[in-house]
Each structure stands twice: as structure tokens, then as C-alpha cells.
Amino acid sequence: MTNDLMLLMPLIIVGAGAILLMIASTYDKFTHELAAYGSAGVFAVAFLVQLSSCIAGNVAPFSEVFNGILVVSNFSKAAGLIILACGCFTALSSQTYFRRNNFCSPEYYSLTAFAAAGMLLLTMAQELISVFIALEIMSLAIYILVGYDRKNVISTEAVLKYLMLGAFAGAFFVMGSALVYGAAGSTKFVKIGQYLAANGMLHSPVMIGGAFFIMVAFLFKAAAFPFHAWVVDVYDGASVPVTGYMATALKTAIFAVFANFLVIDGALQHKWITFLFYISVLTMFVGNLIAIGQQSLKRMLAASGIVHSGYLLIALVAVGTKDFTGSVIAFYLAAYAASTLGIFTALSYLGGTGEARKTFDDFKGLAKARPYSAAAISIFLLSMAGIPPTAGFMGKFYIITSAIDAGQITLAVLGIVSSIISMWYYLRLIIAMYFHEASEQFDEPAPSSLAPVCTFILVLCVFAISLYPIAV
Amino acid sequence: MFEHVLSVIIFLPILAGLILLATPASRSVARFTGLAVSLATLVLSLDLYAGFQATGHLEFVENIPWIESLGISYALGVDGISLFILMAGSVLLPLVYFVFGTREKGYYANLLLVQGAMAGAVCAADMILFYIFWEVMLLPVFFMLGLYGGPQRLPATLKITLYTIAGSLLMLAAIVYLGVSYHAQFGEWSFAMDKMAALNLTGRVAAVAFFGFMIAFAIKIPLFPFHTWLPDAYTEAPTATTFVLSAIMAKIGVYGVIRFVVPVFDLEFARFAILLAYAGVIGMMYCGLAAIAQKDFKRMLAFSSASHMGVIALGVFCMNIQALTGSIYQIVAHATSTGVLFLFAGILEERTNTRTIDDLGGIAAKAPVFALYFAIAMLASVGLPGTSGFIGEFMIVLGAIKFNTAVGVLAGTTLIIGVCYMLWMFQRVFFEKTASRSENFKELSLVEGLAFLPVILLIIVMGIYPHPFLSKITPSTALQFAQPASVVAQAPASNAQNLGLTIEQK
Amino acid sequence: MFADGLFIGFAVLAVLGAVGLVLFRHPMNGAMSFVVTLISLAGLYALLSAKLIFALQLIVYAGAIMSLIVFIIMFLNIQPGDLPQEETKLFYVLGGGIVVLPIGLFLAKIVKSLPEHSTEILGNNFGGVKEVGLLLFRDWLIPFEIVSILLLVSLVGAVILAGKRGTTK
């Protein structure tokens, strides 16, 4: 039990931190700046604990906690690390962001911590209803964060769209769980696996239907085609740090649980390969096409998030169910998180009051005024585009390698084609920043140095992650 | 000679470039740093050259495992083929700092970056490492072109970048395919270049992978009909970039063909060689003809460069040792001659503020040294015997005749086509009456003159006494043709075939 | 037989309530109609021997949640003008029905593949408070605990989104 608790320590720290922050925020003297430092501290501590358990406690890969409802594996630890790091950076960049945008209260940071708790649970959950509850914890917290700027109708619209469609997708999840429960008699992954091993997938249509509906919810959260439409609007409506948080931590959690779910049984995964194949291809291409036409940076990044979901789906298609380590997925998520979060962190101090700078054109000539920020953004963009020597390239390389190794050559090639297509809109921002004359001075100083520092650290991460060797 | 000399050659410029970028260094500091670093690299390269044994195999090997689970390592080494491209870069790049003294910091920093990356691409002995450097070398070009290029630079920048990246990403897929095939056939992961020759690749996917490589290299070279990015990019780019693109980067495309396509896809290559050879020849003629229609001397040189690259590529596709060796020799010859020509074009542009041929005239009278240097480089470019250009071109045509008579005869027309536009341009720019634009054309300064002198001498020495150079190249090229046979002998055919099929059916 | 009759009755009521929810223009009418569905479902739960759930459905769902919804509807004091003009509602509903049909058929198909099973009311303590409670606090402790976090989040959320507090301190 102590061992169990030790493994759950990061979750407990984050959860407790969230509650403490929530309570603390009732005191008037507890400013949102303090809350920012507090939540960053909570995330940092949790991150370090997680890291130490990653390094030291090489527990059995599938050590069960709490009756098989939660399972801690190396994969979930890695995903947890990413989530916690994202949380920490989000907290810090939010502090900078809210220096200039005046709608924060300390609960904001409490909610980021709650969301992180939900995400951590999601990475570990091995039981459908727990997955659902974790999903909802995460989602509800994020809904609130999205709509945090209550005075802003855009923000409210975003939360409406997200909440409505999220709840809609959640309903499918519940229905799917019910069907799986009907077939297997249990909602625990272990039991489902045993049932599938005994009966085989094809002989259980209910199982197929249930898994199908469950995947719908995952695909929705991951913004895969055709469940992608919300993502552009919601990212656009949310404030920059929240968008960054959503784009990275949430996606990490979703793909972690998605992978965990898919690898319950080889037959389960195999059944969906064709579907996921088409979905990932369509996701990549539709995402790209949406991204091409965008003028707003956030919307472009949202659409590019769709594309990256497509790449991750390739990894899911190619993932081996035996000896699942999820290293490729985790690596890609880490690489993607570092670069995406980096951009949003940079935007959080470059965006101006009320996010006045939205479009590509607004960032023209940034390189002259803010060379380091522009360089950092360029590096993040190149990483997202998959140009070496950044982490994004290695992530893409691993995904392609695993896809080809799994015999999915067509998928790999389509992934490549997609990343060719995506090159334009990443380069577009670099071109705007570097090759155009400035239309304004960008002379307002960064409201605080936290976000710039985070940006710098994330640049280092982008390169450092690329050097970290993993096994496919 | 110390152990990690290649790493130093690669990373010294890269580090210097990054440091320059990251610090608010002044222009002159940047220029001086660039000059110092590139000269240091030159010294190291000369040392390397002196120590090169010409065994035909990789020398100065460094190998540090990186991603062991996939057999990826930080592996470097040079053989006779890569050595000369490396040398071309090391010898030529210091010139830029002599010639252009008043550019911005980023100009010099990017130049350093691209120098390191190109050295890396040439020295890499691991495919992934190669790919990394291959992509990295595009980035400085992107920035230099976009930041310091001519008025129409943006479309040109986009075109070259997207075009090249499209090609290289396809190559990435092909590289991964090779690695996976190696894993399937030999049971271990490896991305080492020299091991790939042992692969037995058949079937549709192999052909696709072959084209994955070929298209990437064809774009970089550029081979007809993938050359359309070239005129704009070469014309709009700042001179140093054009110089780098034409003198060295294009050659790395050819190098890639020699390194990857020829040994690994020997079957596919033999099958498509005639097609590719025609692409080379047609490209040569097409670009050569287009060159005559140019009014802008830089664009004319761009087409000229593309035309010559067609011949060089042809040499690789002819599959005999004379043509291949000729190609490599021509790579160096063309790097020196075209590189110098582009630098001179830059000087012309800078001192006359025009790129239009018709605006100029009579420069030979104003600047005899400049004209002499230009003429020597031009004559090397048209392949006059006694200059470096002849040896390679002759061997390529010779080899092409052996390969296919029609191709050979067409390849020979480069003798005529090249001379037409070059003389035409030379006549208008250097001869005739002095035009108003060139009235005050300043002769090369003493420093510039001395800086170019070694290269000009090299052009002549390489034409008159090429034997020492060739004797370092030939062992490696000979090995290229020896390899397929030995592999066939080593690998049990049936076994390999089965494994080859499994990967396809998966 | 009696149970079958009850089932038919509840089922018809539930469907009618649901149809009403979809079709009524004013949300208040829809909510009332939905309450009918919820109560019918409670009856069905009872028929399925889920005693605790039967009670919870009535208390929590039909009672608490629906009264909250109705309260908000009343609270907002919705005028007919506030409601969307949905002249083509029926068209949309029919179109929606057609679109949804494949999903329904698919679900029906997989359900059909299941072996039929009797749903006689179980006499023992199946579904009773104690049994379910034991299960809840022994096997399902973690979900139960995390639901509390969920509720906390929604609490905070409701306060933040709908509250009147000043935006910053």
C-alpha cells in the first residue's frame, strides 16, 4: 500500500496542491501571482517526485494500484512527466500573461492543477469508468479555464462549443463503456483483455461496438477527423496559456489513455488498424488544409495540432501490443509538447494586451525587435515541422520508423507528404518574423521574465529531447 | 593529426556561427571570426588531405553510438569521394570573407553554419546523421536568402525551401525503409551507410524507395526537370549563398547519389540509369539553351551551373569508372570555377549595382586582373584543356559514350552549348566599349587578388597535373564498382530474397 | 406478464418524453417532458432489480438535477424572443433521424447478436443499498474518491463562470 501511494505521490501532490490553492484563494491576500508561484511549485515538486520514481523505482512494468483500477507503467510515468512539466510551464507563463491581461483569480491555478490531476489519473487509469471520471475532471477544469475570461464573448463561445461537444462525446464514451461492460462483464482493462483473449474480438460484436464508441470519445479529445472541428475555434477562443496547456498536456493524457486502451489486446488493436489508418490520414490532411488558410496564429497552431494528432495516430497504428512501451508515442508527445508549449509561452508575453497580436502579419519584423524570441519561436516551429536537429524531427523519425517496421509503408509515406504540406504554414511565420519589415516596434517590455525564461528552457528542451535515445 | 579532426571540422564553424548569432557581435567581429574559423577549417582540411591514405575505404573514422536500439550512431569518415567535396568547401569558403566585408552579422554566422553542416553531410557515415546535416544545411540558406536576398527573394526562398524539404522528407522515408529492411534481413538494426550495400532490395517498394532518394538528390543537384527552383534562388540569393548552393551544396546531391543510390539500389539503379542519364543530358542542354536567353548575368550563371550539374550527374549514371571519377573530379572543378564565377558575379553586382548584361561592357580594360581571373574561371567552366574543367568533362563524355552512344554524343554537345552563352556574356560584359555603369569599376584589391589567386592556380594545376588528385579518388570509385559483385557473392541469394519479400508483404 | 406490461408502459412513456424533449420549442416544456422520461427510466431500473439506482434516479436525477435545470430556466426568465427561431426544426429533426439511423441500426445489430437473457426480478439483495455500498467502498473506492474531485471542480467552475465576483484581486 505504501508502495502504491508512493507511485501515486505525484497525483496526490497535485490534487492536494489544487485543493490547497483553492482554499487559499479565498483569502484576499493570496494574489494570483502567489498562486502562480504556488502552483508552479506544486508542479515542480510533483515533477521531481515523478522523475525520481522514473529513475530509481524501476517497478515492475505493470504494477497495479488499487484493485487494478490504476496501473503505473513506464509509459504512464513518462506521460505524467510531460503533463507535469507542461503544467509547470503553463503556470509560469500564465503569471506573465496575466500581468497584462486582467481577468485572473487564484482559482485559475487551482484549476490547472485539478486538470493536471485529471490527466495524471487518465494516464494511469485502467478501468473505463475511472477513465471517464478522469476525463471529465480534466475536461471540466479545462472548460472552465477556456471560459475564464467571462467578459469576453469569444471565450464564452469557445467554452460553449467545447462543453457541448465534449459532453456529447462523453455520452458516447459512456454508451461504449456500457456495451463493453455488457460484453465482458467488467470495465477493467485486465478483465476485458482476459475476455478478449478467451473469446476473440470477432465473435463479440458488442465488444466491437463498445470499443468503437469509446474510441470516438478519445478521437474527439484528440481532435481527429471527423471530430476535429471544435478544436480550431476553442483554441482560438481560449487564452494563450490555456491553449498551450490544452494543446500539450491534454493531448498527452489522451494519447496515453488511448494507447493504454488499444493495447489491451492485439486483436482489439488489429481490428481498428484500418479505421485508424484512414482516420489518421484524413486527420493529417484535413488538419493541414485547415491550417493553410488560417490568418490567425492560434488557429493555425490549433489546426497543426490536428495534424500532429494524425502523426500520433500513425504511431498508434504501428504500436506493438506485445511488450508495449509506448516510447515512440511518449517521445513524440514530449517533443511536440516542448515545441508547442514553447510557442504559446512566447506568445503569452509577445501577444500584447488582450492578445492584440493574433495574425501572422502582426508578427512581421519581430526578429529585428526581439531577435531571441523570434529565434526561439523559429526553433519551435522547425521542431513542429520536423526539421533536424530538433526533437520534432526525432519524434517524426521514430514514428516513421515504427510505421515502416510495422509494414505500414503507405501510412509512413502519407505522413511524410503531410509534413511536406505542413511546412508552408510553419515557414510562413518565420518568414513574417524575419523577412518582413516591422509594422510596429514591439517595444513594450515583457511583463515579467518568467515566460521568457520558460521559453529559453523549452528551447533547450527541444534540443535535449532530440538527443535522448529511445527504443522503438 | 588528432583523433576527432572531422568533428572539429564540422562543429567548429557551427559553434562559431551559433555563438555569433547568440551574441550581439559587430559586423567586423563576425567577419573576422568567420574568416578565422574558415581558415582554421582550411588548415585542418589540408592536414586531413595530407594524411589521407587513399585506401578507398572510409578514413578518419569516428563512431559513437547514439540510439543503440536502432543502431544509429554518430559515425563520421571520409573516403576519396567525400574528401574532395569536403576540401572544395574548405578551400572555397574563406574567399567569401575576403570578398564581402560589409555584410551583417547574420550573413557570416549563417555562412559558418552552412559550412559546418555541409561538412557534416559529406562526412557522415550514418544515414540518420547524414539526413540531419542534410536538412540543417538548408536552414542557413533559407535565412540568408530570405534576409539578404534580392527584391524578389521571398517567392524564391519559399520555392527552394519547400521544394528541397519535400525532396528530403521523401528521402527520410527511404532512409528509414533501408534501416527497417536491414533489420528484417540481418536481424539487427543499423543505419550505417556502408552496411546498406549488403541489402538485397527487390520489388515495388524498393523502386519507390529508390525514387525517394533520387528525387531528393535530383532536387538538390538539380536534375531536370526538378531544377525550376534554381534560377530564382540563384539569382535572388546573396552571392555567398549562391556560391554555397552552386559550388558545394549541389555537389552534395551528386554525392548522395553516389553514396546511397549507386551501391544500395544497384538493381534499380541499373534499371533506371538510362532514364536518369537522359535527364542529366536533357537538363544540360535545356539549361544551357535557357542560359543564352538570359539578360541577367547571375541568372545566366545559374543556368550554366544547372547545365553543368546535368553533366556531372550524368557521369554518375553512366556506371563506369571513368565517368564516375570524371564526375567527382568535375565536382571539384566545377565547384572552383562556378564558385569563383558566382563570387565574381557578386563583385560585379556590388560594384556596378546592376545584374543586367546589357548595362555593362568594357570591364576588361578597367580591371585586367579581374578579367583575367574571370576568364580563367570561365574557360575552366567551358572545359578548356589545361584547366580543371576539361579532365572531368572529358572523362564523363568518354564514359557516357561507353554507356550509351546517343547519350554520349548528346553529352558532348556541352562543349558547344557551354561556350556559346559564356562567350556571349564575356563579350558583352568584359569586351566592347566601356558602358557608363562600368566606367568606375574598381579593380580587385590586392587582398582580394591574393585571396583568389590560390583558387585560380588550383583551377590550372588541376587541369595540368590532375594525377595526384585522381589517385586519391580512384580507389574509392573503383570500390564502388567492385562492391555489388562482392555482395552478391556474400549474401545467400535465396535467403536474402525471402527476407526481402517478407518486408514487402508485411 | 405484469412486468412486461410495466416495461411497455414505461418504455412508451420514456420514448414519448424523449421525443417531447427533442420537439418542444420551449425548454421548460422540454424539461418537463424529460422528467417523464427520467421517471419512466427509474421504473425500468426497478424492473431490473436495481433498487438503489431506482431511488437515486428519482432523487438525484429527476429530483435534484432536473429541478436545478428548471430553476435556471425560470431564473433566466426566458422570453419567447430569446428562444431561437427554429421554423425548420422538424426538417432538421427528420434529417437528424436519417443521419442517426445507421448508428441506431448498428447498435441494434450488435445488441441482436447478444444471447437473449431473462430480466426476472432477482429476489435476493441484488441491487440493495448495502450490497452496492459495500461494492462501492471496497472495489470502487478510487472512482468514488475521484468523483469527489470532479464535483469539486464543477463547483469551482460554476462559481467562477456564473459568479459575480470581481475578476481580479
Next chain:
Amino acid sequence: MMHCYLYLSIILFCLGIVGVIARRNVFTVFMSVELMLNAANLAFITFSRVHESMDGHVLAMMVMAVAAAEAALALAVVILLHKHKSKLDTNVFSLLKG
């Protein structure tokens, strides 16, 4: 008999979907989602009866709790929407597009 329960569940579920995609009234949409959750709950309870295990009951309780939480949030959002535009029409909120 089990089939009948499940068919009913399916019908309710599909009606919920239709409600979500066909209606513009925010309340109706949210209640339709609730309807879908209830349909799922019915399936849970039915399967619970079939398997004669009470896990399904626990799950249904959890779903109810989530539904309640979601409803609370949804209503808060509705209030917020009403504050902004005094409309309950989802189509009114389409500033973000393209």
C-alpha cells in the same frame, strides 16, 4: 427481454443524438446529452442485471455524478451566454469560424 431494454436504450440514445444535432436551443441540447447518458445508464443497469453483478449499478451512480457535475457547469455556461447575448440560440455564438 434484455433485448427490449437495450433497444429502448438505443432509441433513447439516438433521440438524444438527434436532439443535439437538430436543435439550437442550448437547454434542449444539454438535456439531450443528459438523455444520452440516461440511455447509457439503462444499458448499464440492464447488463448489470444480465451479468447479475452490481458493478453496473456502481458505474451508473458514477455516471449520474458526472452528469450532475456536467449539468452544473453547463448551466453556469448557459447563464454566462445569456448574460452576453440574452439568447439561448447556439447559432448566435458563431464568432469563431473560418
Next chain:
Amino acid sequence: MEQSVNYLGLIPLFPLLGAVLIGLLHVFTCNRTKLPEKVYGILACVGPVLSFVMALKVFVALKGLPPESRFLVHKAFTWFSVGDLHINMGFLADPLSCLMLLFVTFIGSLIHIYSIGYMGGDKNYGKFFAYMNLFLGSMLVLVLGDGPVVMFVGWEGVGLCSYLLISFYSEDRSNVLAGNKAFIVNRVGDLGFVLGMSFLFWAIGAQGFDYLSLKAHVNDPAMTQGVLLTVCLLLFVGATGKSAQIPLYVWLPDAMAGPTPVSALIHAATMVTAGVYMVARFSFLYAEVALAGSIVAWVGILTALLAAIFGMFQEDIKKVLAYSTVSQLGYMFAGVGVAAYSAGIFHVFTHAFFKALLFLGAGSVIYALHHEQNIWKMGGLKNKMPKTYVTMVIGALALAGCPPFSGFFSKDEILYSALATGHFGIWAVGVLVAGMTAYYTFRMIFVVFHGEPRDHHAYEHAQESPAVMTVPLIILAVGALFAGLLNLPAIFGGDQIVSHWLAPSVTEHHPHAGVFIEILAIGASVVAFAIGIKIAYAKFGKGAPEPSFTGFADFAYHKFYVDELYDKVIVQPYKAIGSSIWKVIEPNVTDAPVKGVARLYMVLGTAFKVFQVGYVRVYALYMVLGLSLMSLLLSQSLN
């Protein structure tokens, strides 16, 4: 068999070093303080004279060897060696190359000395001598090279120098254009040379790619008739370029239009004979395939005819000489074509003297008349310029083939060989051309020197040229008079020294057609000469007005519009193709897919924005539609 000596390489090296030295001196001083002209003059003459001395040494050394083993070789270094291809920077002196060597260095030296005076006061004095030295060095490489590749170095080198010399006064566009034309046309020929070499290499080159090895392997089975013919014809294409034969003769008259008689002379006397030398050099190939020889002979004699026709109607004194050069070159090819290699080479030799004489004489005239080149503006100059007149008449007689001047013997040898080997047509045309030659040569002499002055102003100012220019004229006149005696045929009591000397180098079979044939040949030539000179005298002997050409004459005056034809058929289409590639094909065909993809890309990008309508209900609809579709598919798969 062959003897290795280490000084052969020095022969071309002297002038080449001189060229580099002078060139550098010139380049570094031309825009600053100039060096005195004497420095250049002396430096420039050192190389050629040393080479000439070395050539004499070579000659002596060869003379000392038995005739069958008169080979001196010098392998300076391995030039390049790849696979089977081994090329040495090697030099070979055999009787053939020695003969060429002697007269090239001799005439070259003379020209250098002459130029010291002629070029005086030119601002690019140094540059000129650098080019001259470079030219001589290249020519010597061409002559001495031990294999085709080394020969090609010199071959292209002289081409380059001809380009540089023609466009020497580069401020005048027409000069540069003429230079360009020379280089490009030569390059066309060079393509043939390179291709010929390539075929030759792949047939028998693997065992060594120098003349001696090639000669030894010429009967290898790989050397089929087809290959032989291909190689011979391709090499001949090279020769037509360099030696101005049909169809590549067009550059030479333009080159003459250049400003320097000296450079014109170089082209006329030495460089253009390289093609003849090359065919003689490869006589071992041409001897194996008779058809190739016939083609060479016919092309040669037709060129001779064509050029003679053009020459009859030219008004520029140098153009007349230029066409006469082309015509004489045609004779030489006719000679080597009918396998009379020694006759051909001998004509090269004699032609060098009398053509040099004529050019220098013409130069003298032009110099005296202040750069007037139109013969219709001259007249009656024989009184003003007696030395020039006398020497030029000697040259003209030699050119026209008047016995016993040198030209008579060499030309007669060629015509006799044609007749003796049964090439009756060639002989007949040759005789006709001989008559025409006499006609146009003396037309020029009469118009320029006899009659009344046409331009009195110029005539008043005309005076005899200074001694530096007349002395070489006299020396050359002596040569033109007596050079023919070197190869005096048996019928005149000679023993054909040159032919015997050349015998080890060239593969030829001396036909013995009998005295009758020989007399017939000689007689016909003399008669033709007499007729030609008679007509010329009749028309121009007592002065004549400038004729206006009509009909055929006009056609011939315009050189059959060949230049215009080439311009229309080759040059303009070439440019048109170039600009259509750039303006039409590149943007609309080659680049079209790229542009199309880009456009499609942007269109799709804009089109997809439509789907982001912003209505949440529609987003839900997308989800449901997707789900429905997937449900349908899944339902299918369930069965």
C-alpha cells in the same frame, strides 16, 4: 624502337612560360606605369627562338637515327589515369612532327620579330605578345603531343588563342563577334574530335592511348570497319572545324576581318593546318578505311572550289587571302584524303611560306594606305611600293602554282596523287580550282598594284614600308621561291626529300602511275595557271573600274549567303529555342506542375475554411456523419 629524351617537353614550355610571364607583367602594369615595349619584345622572342633552337636539336637527333626508328618520346608525367584510361603528358617527335615543329617555330619566331615593329605603340602590347606566346606554345603542344588527348590540349589552346587574337581589339563589337564565331565553330569541330577520341579509346585505347600504341593495335578485332569509319569521320569533323573546311569554314574569313594581319597570318599559315596535320597523324587509321579518305578528299576539294569561287569576287584584300587560304587548305585535305600525306604536309609547308608572304605584303599595303583594305580603293601601287610589289608577285605566283615556285610543286604533287589513285573527279576539280586561284590571285595583284590609283588621296600618302617589315617579306619570298625544291619529284630530277623524311610517320603508299600521268598532271596545272592569269590580266591588267556584281557573281560576292543561311538555320533558331525555353517552356511546362501544386494547395486551403462554419451544431453533425459512416462500415464487417 623509340628513344626517350627529356627535352621535348621544354619546346612548348618555353613559349608557355613566356606567355605567363608576359601576361602577368602586362596585367599588373597595364593600368599603372607601363613597362617599356622593349622588355616585352625581348621576353616574347626568347621563347620562340629557344623553341626553334630546340627544334633544330630534335631534328638533328632524329636525323642521326635510322629512318625506321626515328621516334623521340618524352613522358613528362602521368596526366590522368582512371581504370583503363591512362593518359600521359607525353611528347613525341617523329619526322612528321619534327617537320611541323621546324616550320612552326621558324615562322613563329619570324612573326614575333615582325610584330615587335608592327605592334609598336599599341596600348596592349604586352597582352598581344602573351597571346602570341601562348599560341605558339599551344601549337607546339598540338604538334608534339604523343596522343590524341595531348594533341587536343594544344588543339583547344590554339582555338582559345585564335579567339583572343581575333577579338584583340575588343572594343569593336564585330571583332569580338568574329572571335566568338571562331571559338564556337571550332568547338563544333572539337566535339567531333572528342567523340572520335572516345570511340577510338573504347575500341583500342585500353592498351595505351598514344599514337604508337594505337598504331600497334589498329588491326585489333575491336577495330571494325564501322568503328574505323566513325572514328575517322568524327576526327575529320574536328579537322574541318580547325582547318576551315565545309561546312565549318565560315569562321576563317571573319577571323581575317580582324584587325591584326599578324594574327590573321597565324591563322593562315600555322593554326589552320592543324587539321591537316591531325589527319596525317592519324594516317594509320585513314589508311585502313578508304571511304573515309575519299570523303576527306572530296570535302577538301569542294571546299577548295567553293572558297576559290568566293575569292574571285572579294573586295577586301585580306578576305581574298582568307578564301585563298581556305581553298589551299582544301587542296591539303584533298591530298591527305587520297592518302598522299606527305604531299599534303608538303603543301602545308610551302603554303606557310607564300601565304605568310602574301599576308605580310597585304599588311604592308594596308599599313601604307592607313588601314584601307578595299582593293577597289587601291591601284597603281607598284611604283610607290616596289619591294612590296615584287615580293607579293612572287608570293602570288607561288600561290597560283606557277612553276618553279614552291606552290607549284606541292600542289602538283597533290593533283598528281589524286589522278594516280584514280580520283579523277578530284583531280579535275583541282585543276579547275588551280585556274581560279591564278585568276583571283592576279586579279588582286593587278587591281592593287597596276593601273591608275583609284583613291588619289590615299595614293599620295602611300609609301614603302620600313625595313622591319620588308626584310621578313624578302626572307619569305626566298622561301616561297625555293621551298618547293625540297620535295622535287623525280621527274624534275629531285628525290622527294620531304616525302622520304616523312615516310616513317605516315602510312602511305606511293602510287606509281607512270610518266604519262605525271606529265598530264603537270601540264594540266600549268595550263590552268596560264588560263587563269590570262583572264585576270585581260580584265584587270590595265586597270578596271569597280565592278557591280549581278547574277551568279552577286551570289558569289555574298558568299552564296552561307553566313546568312547559318544565321537563319542555326544561330537564330538556337537563340529562339533558348528564349522560348526561358519564356515559354520553363514557366508553362517545366515549372507548371510546381506552380499548379502550389495553386491547388492555396485553393484547397481556402476551400477548407468553409467547413469551419462556426456553428456548434454543424460540428456535432460532422461527428455524427462520421460516426454514421463508420457504423455503416462496421455493420458491413460484422457479417
